[in-house]
Amino acid sequence: MSMTRRKLLGYLGIGSAGIALAACQPKVVEKIVKETVVVEKEVEKEVEKIVKETVVVEKEVAAAAGEVVEIRCTHSWPAELWPRQEQFDDTFNEEHPNIKVIGENVVWGDYVPKLTAAAAAGAMPDLMYCQYAWAQKFIVNRAVISLQPYLNNDPEFWGEDDFNPESLKTYRFKGDLYFVPYDEGPTNMIYYNIRLFDEVGYPYPNSDKDWTYEDLLMAAKELTSGEGTSKVWGWNGIPSMGGDLNMDFLATWGARFWVDPCETKSEINSKEAVECLTWWAAFRLEHKVSPTPAEAGTIPGNPFSYGRVAMMKGASWDNRWIHSNLKDPYDIAHTYIGPNGKRSSSSMGSGYGITKDTPHREQCWEYLRNYLSTEGQIFVWAAPGVGSPTRWSAYPAYFDSPLAPKSAKVFMEALQDYAKHEILDSPNGYEITQTANPIWDKALLGESSVQEALDEIQEAVKPVMAKNVQWCEDAGLIE
Amino acid sequence: MGAARAVMAEREPPRPGSISRHEEIEFFLFIMPWMIGFICFSAIPIVASLVLSAADWPMLQPPTWVGFGNYAEIFGRDPLFRKSLVNTVYYVFISVPAGIVVALALGILLNQKVIARPFFRTCFYVPSLVTGVSVAVLWSWLLNPQFGLINHFLSLFGIQGAEWLYNTKTAMPAMIVMSLWGVGGSMVIYLAGLQGIPEQYYEAAEIDGAGTWKKFQHITVPMITPTIFFTLVMGVIGSFQTFTQFFVMTNGGPANATLTYVLYLYRNAFEYFRMGYAAALAWLLFIIILIVTILQFWGAGHWVYYEGELR
Numbered sequence A: 001m002s003m004t005r006r007k008l009l010g011y012l013g014i015g016s017a018g019i020a021l022a023a024c025q026p027k028v029v030e031k032i033v034k035e036t037v038v039v040e041k042e043v044e045k046e047v048e049k050i051v052k053e054t055v056v057v058e059k060e061v062a063a064a065a066g067e068v069v070e071i072r073c074t075h076s077w078p079a080e081l082w083p084r085q086e087q088f089d090d091t092f093n094e095e096h097p098n099i100k101v102i103g104e105n106v107v108w109g110d111y112v113p114k115l116t117a118a119a120a121a122g123a124m125p126d127l128m129y130c131q132y133a134w135a136q137k138f139i140v141n142r143a144v145i146s147l148q149p150y151l152n153n154d155p156e157f158w159g160e161d162d163f164n165p166e167s168l169k170t171y172r173f174k175g176d177l178y179f180v181p182y183d184e185g186p187t188n189m190i191y192y193n194i195r196l197f198d199e200v201g202y203p204y205p206n207s208d209k210d211w212t213y214e215d216l217l218m219a220a221k222e223l224t225s226g227e228g229t230s231k232v233w234g235w236n237g238i239p240s241m242g243g244d245l246n247m248d249f250l251a252t253w254g255a256r257f258w259v260d261p262c263e264t265k266s267e268i269n270s271k272e273a274v275e276c277l278t279w280w281a282a283f284r285l286e287h288k289v290s291p292t293p294a295e296a297g298t299i300p301g302n303p304f305s306y307g308r309v310a311m312m313k314g315a316s317w318d319n320r321w322i323h324s325n326l327k328d329p330y331d332i333a334h335t336y337i338g339p340n341g342k343r344s345s346s347s348m349g350s351g352y353g354i355t356k357d358t359p360h361r362e363q364c365w366e367y368l369r370n371y372l373s374t375e376g377q378i379f380v381w382a383a384p385g386v387g388s389p390t391r392w393s394a395y396p397a398y399f400d401s402p403l404a405p406k407s408a409k410v411f412m413e414a415l416q417d418y419a420k421h422e423i424l425d426s427p428n429g430y431e432i433t434q435t436a437n438p439i440w441d442k443a444l445l446g447e448s449s450v451q452e453a454l455d456e457i458q459e460a461v462k463p464v465m466a467k468n469v470q471w472c473e474d475a476g477l478i479e
Numbered sequence B: 001m002g003a004a005r006a007v008m009a010e011r012e013p014p015r016p017g018s019i020s021r022h023e024e025i026e027f028f029l030f031i032m033p034w035m036i037g038f039i040c041f042s043a044i045p046i047v048a049s050l051v052l053s054a055a056d057w058p059m060l061q062p063p064t065w066v067g068f069g070n071y072a073e074i075f076g077r078d079p080l081f082r083k084s085l086v087n088t089v090y091y092v093f094i095s096v097p098a099g100i101v102v103a104l105a106l107g108i109l110l111n112q113k114v115i116a117r118p119f120f121r122t123c124f125y126v127p128s129l130v131t132g133v134s135v136a137v138l139w140s141w142l143l144n145p146q147f148g149l150i151n152h153f154l155s156l157f158g159i160q161g162a163e164w165l166y167n168t169k170t171a172m173p174a175m176i177v178m179s180l181w182g183v184g185g186s187m188v189i190y191l192a193g194l195q196g197i198p199e200q201y202y203e204a205a206e207i208d209g210a211g212t213w214k215k216f217q218h219i220t221v222p223m224i225t226p227t228i229f230f231t232l233v234m235g236v237i238g239s240f241q242t243f244t245q246f247f248v249m250t251n252g253g254p255a256n257a258t259l260t261y262v263l264y265l266y267r268n269a270f271e272y273f274r275m276g277y278a279a280a281l282a283w284l285l286f287i288i289i290l291i292v293t294i295l296q297f298w299g300a301g302h303w304v305y306y307e308g309e310l311r
Helices: A005-021 A026-064 A079-095 A108-120 A132-140 A148-152 A165-171 A194-200 A213-223 A245-253 A271-285 A316-325 A361-371 A374-382 A392-400 A409-417 A429-444 A450-460 A462-466 A468-474 B002-010 B021-052 B069-077 B079-109 B117-129 B133-142 B149-156 B171-195 B199-207 B212-223 B225-240 B244-249 B261-270 B275-303
Strands: A069-075 A099-105 A127-131 A180-186 A189-193 A233-236 A309-314 A330-333 A345-354
Touching: A069 A108, A069 A361, A079 A099, A079 A361, A079 A374, A099 A361, A108 B261, A127 A132, A127 A361, A132 A165, A132 A345, A132 A468, A148 A361, A165 A180, A165 A345, A180 A316, A180 A374, A180 A409, A189 A194, A189 A316, A189 A409, A194 A213, A194 A309, A213 A233, A213 A271, A213 A309, A245 A271, A245 A345, A271 A429, A271 A450, A309 A316, A330 A409, A345 A361, A345 A409, A361 A374, A374 A392, A392 A409, A429 A450, A429 A462, A450 A462, A462 A468, B021 B275, B069 B079, B069 B275, B079 B171, B079 B225, B079 B261, B117 B171, B133 B149, B133 B171, B133 B244, B171 B225, B171 B244, B199 B212, B212 B225, B225 B275, B244 B261, B261 B275
Parallel strands: A069 A099, A069 A127, A233 A309
Antiparallel strands: A127 A345, A180 A345, A189 A309, A189 A330
């Protein structure tokens, strides 16, 4: 709400009249004085707001006058990717003498606590990286601004057709986009170790025919061998109660954990869900083709990257650490066909947004539109083979990257064909997972039946999911 | 110098028991750094956390007042509060007495006149200097079901080792065993206590025909009850607040078997961003520890003996 001088004088007039009346009627006066105090407080707030806005405008004017504006951007890159980020920032700073971007890399595990603490202290960066799971929390609490006005006025940058539409879902609120994504990857791809397949003489996934879920189990059994410290497992990728549960596991069985986009209702103990998760739990408990946490704990990292697992469920960005750790040749393949005769996968990603208190919104947008342009995505993300970009136009560079897996095209095919952004991305999504997982652990440890565990989860997540109702109403997802 | 003496001579001599204004200023100047630190980093946050415990504060927006709402939720509909409290009480009730027994036993052993006594004392004390994440990582490997030294040691006697941190039944006992890593600190306190027992008490008991056990039971233990009480109180307070090892080694798993109170508090504060709720949990923990400590002091009157005390 803007404050005109006329309105300001009006408020002051009401205040003065209240004080003048104070001399007449004690009770009436008391009421008027109270109202006056309220009005005066409102006036103070408005004046404070005007002053703040004036400061912002002054700063922007100063920037326009040729002063160098510093903007701070937080990222959460693995250390080995940071030099690439610095290269990009250096180039940007050279090309924009009036803007100086200062990048700050925050360790993944500390990112959200640090940003949240910074928000509480009024010390947010100007620009921020954000993963899908946290986005709505920052949006609904108004920590970031809507980028829609910038997007609407920047057709050169915003060719919406160039963006994977699934990648935009998490970052919308009431129709506006608050973060622009830089990557979106399918999470249910099959990574396979070529050496282990060749040793057994087993055909690679989907090479002889399109694998079904039963073919996957059969292959996992064939590829499991050895005992103790030399054991090799056929498959690593047992479901947890995480954000990928619906699309990576339950969907092809006709089941769902959360059944609405608002994540307010669960059907995790439905007959179909129990069947599906019983089938998957048997990988570990009955067939013993997947490592238990105790067995996996004997390996100082992911067992697949140590050549101890023949196949694993993975996302496009997993390629980075597999490539740098696994000594064996490997490749990726489409996921298996589920009981409903279809393939299914979640897709997820991350993006960047502009924080609400930055006085340099225009400069921030200038950086974002460069950083998340096709060229920017190619430079930072696609060309180094880090993962699947969100712009279709950046894909050729990704396929050409020497670090991308040989069959990297299946990522794009999966995204175009069956991968969906149906993931736990509500503000309470993480708490839903944290509530459900320990109960699911009991089933995976064989301490309770799958049915018992899922019944317990159904009850346990109810109060957490109920907290999403308010967010859903605010977001305009329900009336 | 002469002028200074003259000025000093003109001053009134300070009254007995009183301090001059100059000394007062010096006193406040000396304690000022600590006072500022205490007010800024302890007193204000303590008061702020009490206020916040009555608010809903997601940190990204200003707090909103909820009165006793957080406390009502904790007691009314939070099963993990109960679970984490039960886990913590289990840990406290086993690890603290176990720590006292082991530390006292080591103290008694290392109080004997044996060869290379300082060397052994150092050996047993040094582990307590290594704390935090490094110990957690070290013990993660010691407890590894396949490669760990503990299971390897057991296998030498034909015993099948447990899955330790990966099993709901053995995870907490494993953490309790690990807590004994730091008994070196208490051991030194017990050593000091043991060395403070006058030798003539033992000589008199020997003349009266007391054996080793009788001397331990009727002289050693009563004489070091203040030391035992001190380590008990400090151990209980510290164990209620245990966090780092659980955070690093199990993160509360498997199946919340090692979800401790402070770990749950941390989750609410820094993973769910329910800072008001976390503050309420913190104040409840304070009250629990306060009550337990008061009970310990009340009980101490029945079994702690102070030299020179008349009963």
